[in-house]
Amino acid sequence: QQQVKQSPQSLIVQKGGISIINCAYENTAFDYFPWYQQFPGKGPALLIAIRPDVSEKKEGRFTISFNKSAKQFSLHIMDSQPGDSATYFCAAGGTDSWGKLQFGAGTQVVVTP
Amino acid sequence: DGGITQSPKYLFRKEGQNVTLSCEQNLNHDAMYWYRQDPGQGLRLIYYSQIVNDFQKGDIAEGYSVSREKKESFPLTVTSAQKNPTAFYLCASRFQGTDTQYFGPGTRLTVL
Numbered sequence: 001q002q003q004v005k006q007s008p009q010s011l012i013v014q015k016g017g018i019s020i021i022n023c024a025y026e027n028t029a030f031d032y033f034p035w036y037q038q039f040p041g042k043g044p045a046l047l048i049a050i051r052p053d054v055s056e057k058k059e060g061r062f063t064i065s066f067n068k069s070a071k072q073f074s075l076h077i078m079d080s081q082p083g084d085s086a087t088y089f090c091a092a093g094g095t096d097s098w099g100k101l102q103f104g105a106g107t108q109v110v111v112t113p
Numbered sequence: 114d115g116g117i118t119q120s121p122k123y124l125f126r127k128e129g130q131n132v133t134l135s136c137e138q139n140l141n142h143d144a145m146y147w148y149r150q151d152p153g154q155g156l157r158l159i160y161y162s163q164i165v166n167d168f169q170k171g172d173i174a175e176g177y178s179v180s181r182e183k184k185e186s187f188p189l190t191v192t193s194a195q196k197n198p199t200a201f202y203l204c205a206s207r208f209q210g211t212d213t214q215y216f217g218p219g220t221r222l223t224v225l
Contacts, residue, residue, distance in 0.1 A: 004155075032212050036216075042218060042219070043117075043205075043219050044203070089155060098144070098163055099163075099214065100158060100161060101158075103157075
């Protein structure tokens, strides 16, 4: 069964708009939550990551919000640009898990001009 | 140029044949991972290795085998026992004591 559930499967946003992707997890041993960005035919690249000791982390136009009690975290892409069109994956891992990550199913984001 | 290389980029094989996918890194990373990516299913872990000559099964190891004879190299063999091998295969590596996994460009395997 999928340990990390990601939604929506796809979304379309206009240039300048906000993209929001949500993830939920079950395993309370997870303590590392990265987001990866993947362009077609390429390998994923780390976008931003958070640990449970903070509720929010911002890097440029990308923000992770984390709700430990609800076991949910989300990615917000502010001022979305056509170059942000890609597939985004959330993931979760634990310190004692040899660096293994459980990935969500991915969200395809399309930013229209 | 530091990074992770995977070869070949595209691979076509006939059903019933074993095939080996290459993964090399010159980042001096300790841990290496193999993932399989299918449309709508995210990335699923096949095998991982923390040190040379040691590796562990991931969530979907059946029909696959690996070796780790050198720190830089972690080849994956897709055997004829893998029932549905057509997929995009991704190799990743990580420096011990850090969180970030870095991914290679991937190999797209098509079994005809």
